[in-house]
Amino acid sequence: MKKILATFAVSGLITMAGTTAQAADYVGSDQCFQCHQEKYNDWQSSGHPWKLRKVDKARSAKLPLPPGWSWDDLSYVIGGAKQKARYIDNEGYIVTTAKDGSEAKTQYNLQDGSWSFYHKGEKKPYKCGPCHMTAYNKEGNQDGLPGMIGTWAEDGIGCEECHGPGSEHVAKPAATNIAINTSVASCGKCHQRGGMGPQPPAKGGFIRHHEQINELMAGAHKDLSCIECHDPHKKAILAKNNCVECHSDIAEKYAKNIHSQQGTTCVQCHMPKVTKNAIKVSQFEGDVRTHIMKLNTDPKVSMFTTVKKDGKKSTYAEGFVTLDFACLSCHGSRDREWASKYGTNFHGK
Numbered sequence: 001m002k003k004i005l006a007t008f009a010v011s012g013l014i015t016m017a018g019t020t021a022q023a024a025d026y027v028g029s030d031q032c033f034q035c036h037q038e039k040y041n042d043w044q045s046s047g048h049p050w051k052l053r054k055v056d057k058a059r060s061a062k063l064p065l066p067p068g069w070s071w072d073d074l075s076y077v078i079g080g081a082k083q084k085a086r087y088i089d090n091e092g093y094i095v096t097t098a099k100d101g102s103e104a105k106t107q108y109n110l111q112d113g114s115w116s117f118y119h120k121g122e123k124k125p126y127k128c129g130p131c132h133m134t135a136y137n138k139e140g141n142q143d144g145l146p147g148m149i150g151t152w153a154e155d156g157i158g159c160e161e162c163h164g165p166g167s168e169h170v171a172k173p174a175a176t177n178i179a180i181n182t183s184v185a186s187c188g189k190c191h192q193r194g195g196m197g198p199q200p201p202a203k204g205g206f207i208r209h210h211e212q213i214n215e216l217m218a219g220a221h222k223d224l225s226c227i228e229c230h231d232p233h234k235k236a237i238l239a240k241n242n243c244v245e246c247h248s249d250i251a252e253k254y255a256k257n258i259h260s261q262q263g264t265t266c267v268q269c270h271m272p273k274v275t276k277n278a279i280k281v282s283q284f285e286g287d288v289r290t291h292i293m294k295l296n297t298d299p300k301v302s303m304f305t306t307v308k309k310d311g312k313k314s315t316y317a318e319g320f321v322t323l324d325f326a327c328l329s330c331h332g333s334r335d336r337e338w339a340s341k342y343g344t345n346f347h348g349k
């Protein structure tokens, strides 16, 4: 592992009783396994470690390859754990054409097995910054490949991206020589677009993806931290099922509703797939659940607003979700007026 002077550890260690800040090294997530097996296994089945994989690891993932390309022509796979996969050639550039240079769709979408264009024909360096790697440093080129912009200690989001460098802790385990950061910003630095502020950028009738903190800040739960609802080591579908803990009054009433009796959960109405990562399923269904959660029953209001900034038009989502998204994915033959009629005062006064 590379030796990196850890600015992370400095900020992390300052808060720890009795320790002076000093540089530790990144040792890699595999070093944590022997003592934290449960955490390690949870993390393995979440998306975080799979964000960027060398081909020798990715080969076994049964992902199809873009036209003409073989595993020997590739160096890395980006994602491919949940929604989509993109591929990196042996020079470190993201694949945007068929192997022979002709036009081709090069992004594989896991949910429906379709392919999409990705910056077709462009020479596209992998400069996906600090959001996909552990201990990202913008200087240099990983593996000496010209298309790989920056260097990092471990591919994907390893234990030490969140806990800081672990060499001292591994040598002499103690609670005081490893960092824990529970702030919303520690997750939001990657789960954001255009900053961590409340305006979620939108495009084509959907919120764009990796904007969980923007959505959270715009919506019903401005003051909650991500880990209030997520174990950060576990995948999203294992989010704590805790709406009821804070909204017990609503939950009690909801238990008598036909939806509850049919097994519809809070999340299905309040976190509809208003956000698009790889594909849209229909006009009102993308492929990522939103964190806005507040529903607006007005049948006329628009979820999106376009503002002019520095002569450029930008579209953002408002801090609410309209009922076309919340209801029509299940009630496809109905419309917003219908939804509004039944949705207003949905849980009673």
Ligand code: HEC
Binding pocket: 027, 028, 029, 031, 032, 033, 034, 035, 036, 159, 160, 163, 165, 166, 167, 169, 170, 173, 174, 175, 176, 178, 179, 180
């Ligand atoms: C040799 C065993 C060992 C290894 C290897 C190890 N840990 Fe630990 N870790 C411990 C023990 C023991 C504790 C509990 C210390 C205590 O409660 O006093 C701990 C505690 C922690 C904590 C909680 C700290 C707190 O403030 O409560 C974190 C986070 C952590 N380890 C992360 C890691 C990471 C990341 C790695 C890999 C870089 C790692 N550990 C490797 C033994 C180990």
Ligand code: HEC
Binding pocket: 029, 032, 033, 036, 039, 040, 041, 043, 048, 157, 158, 159, 160, 161, 162, 163, 180, 181, 182, 227, 232, 233
């Ligand atoms: C995405 C960020 C992130 C990653 C990756 C991550 N952790 Fe954590 N970890 C946290 C946060 C945040 C907490 C505090 C959780 C809380 O207080 O509810 C935590 C808590 C812990 C704790 C102590 C508290 C407990 O729940 O027992 C240990 C031990 C730990 N992590 C080990 C690991 C190991 C080992 C890995 C890698 C296999 C890892 N973590 C990967 C963010 C992360």
Ligand code: HEC
Binding pocket: 047, 078, 079, 080, 081, 082, 083, 084, 085, 086, 094, 127, 128, 129, 131, 132, 189, 190, 191, 192, 193, 209, 210, 211, 212, 277, 288
């Ligand atoms: C600001 C941080 C950030 C940047 C910059 C970023 N991503 Fe991501 N990316 C994320 C997050 C967070 C997710 C998962 C959450 C979501 O989709 O809402 C994600 C998801 C993905 C996925 C889907 C992973 C899977 O397993 O389904 C791919 C592929 C991907 N990004 C590729 C890229 C590429 C290529 C670039 C650079 C051109 C890039 N990203 C830049 C944060 C970022």
Ligand code: HEC
Binding pocket: 184, 187, 188, 191, 212, 213, 216, 221, 224, 225, 226, 227, 228, 229, 230, 236, 237, 238, 239, 267, 271, 287, 288, 289, 290, 291
């Ligand atoms: C009020 C509870 C709550 C808070 C706060 C919260 N989440 Fe979630 N999150 C959930 C639930 C519930 C799901 C959906 C789980 C499912 O699909 O069943 C989810 C899903 C996700 C997903 C996957 C979305 C998808 O459909 O692909 C990501 C990524 C995510 N959360 C990240 C975050 C981040 C980052 C934060 C903090 C900025 C955060 N969450 C705050 C409850 C919460």
Ligand code: HEC
Binding pocket: 045, 046, 047, 048, 050, 051, 079, 080, 081, 082, 083, 130, 131, 132, 133, 157, 161, 162, 186, 187, 188, 189, 190, 191, 226, 227, 230, 231, 232, 234, 235, 236, 237
């Ligand atoms: C270094 C950037 C980074 C940090 C820090 C980070 N994430 Fe992520 N997160 C990602 C990326 C990228 C993905 C997409 C991984 C994939 O699916 O391939 C992701 C995926 C997720 C998912 C969906 C995983 C799944 O299996 O469905 C959840 C939930 C999540 N992150 C929560 C958190 C929480 C909570 C924190 C803070 C404790 C956090 N993340 C910190 C970049 C980050």
Ligand code: HEC
Binding pocket: 220, 221, 224, 228, 229, 242, 243, 244, 245, 246, 247, 266, 267, 270, 293, 294, 295
């Ligand atoms: C840790 C506590 C907590 C959890 C967990 C939580 N909420 Fe909330 N929720 C709140 C608080 C606090 C408010 C703000 C109340 C207010 O504005 O009066 C709120 C507001 C809301 C609102 C908006 C009310 C409005 O119209 O202004 C909705 C909708 C909502 N929550 C749904 C959910 C759902 C769905 C979940 C589960 C995925 C959930 N909440 C989980 C605490 C929580």
Ligand code: HEC
Binding pocket: 258, 259, 262, 264, 268, 269, 323, 326, 327, 328, 329, 330, 331, 338, 339, 340, 342, 343, 346
């Ligand atoms: C996850 C799917 C799902 C979502 C989302 C959903 N519903 Fe339903 N809804 C159902 C099911 C299932 C039934 C029961 C149908 C039956 O038994 O005939 C139902 C029944 C109803 C009924 C009574 C039967 C009827 O068709 O007249 C109304 C009214 C209704 N839903 C309104 C709404 C509204 C308003 C929303 C959005 C706020 C919504 N639903 C969101 C699945 C859903």
Ligand code: HEC
Binding pocket: 243, 244, 247, 250, 251, 254, 259, 264, 265, 266, 267, 268, 269, 270, 295, 296, 297, 343, 344, 345, 346, 347, 348
């Ligand atoms: C079938 C769709 C549906 C389901 C499922 C659902 N809600 Fe709602 N919820 C709504 C609608 C629609 C509104 C908006 C009502 C209005 O503004 O008049 C709402 C409003 C709310 C509010 C805002 C306060 C209020 O009384 O209007 C909270 C909080 C809330 N829901 C929490 C929950 C929780 C917690 C669950 C699960 C126990 C849940 N909801 C399940 C449709 C649903």
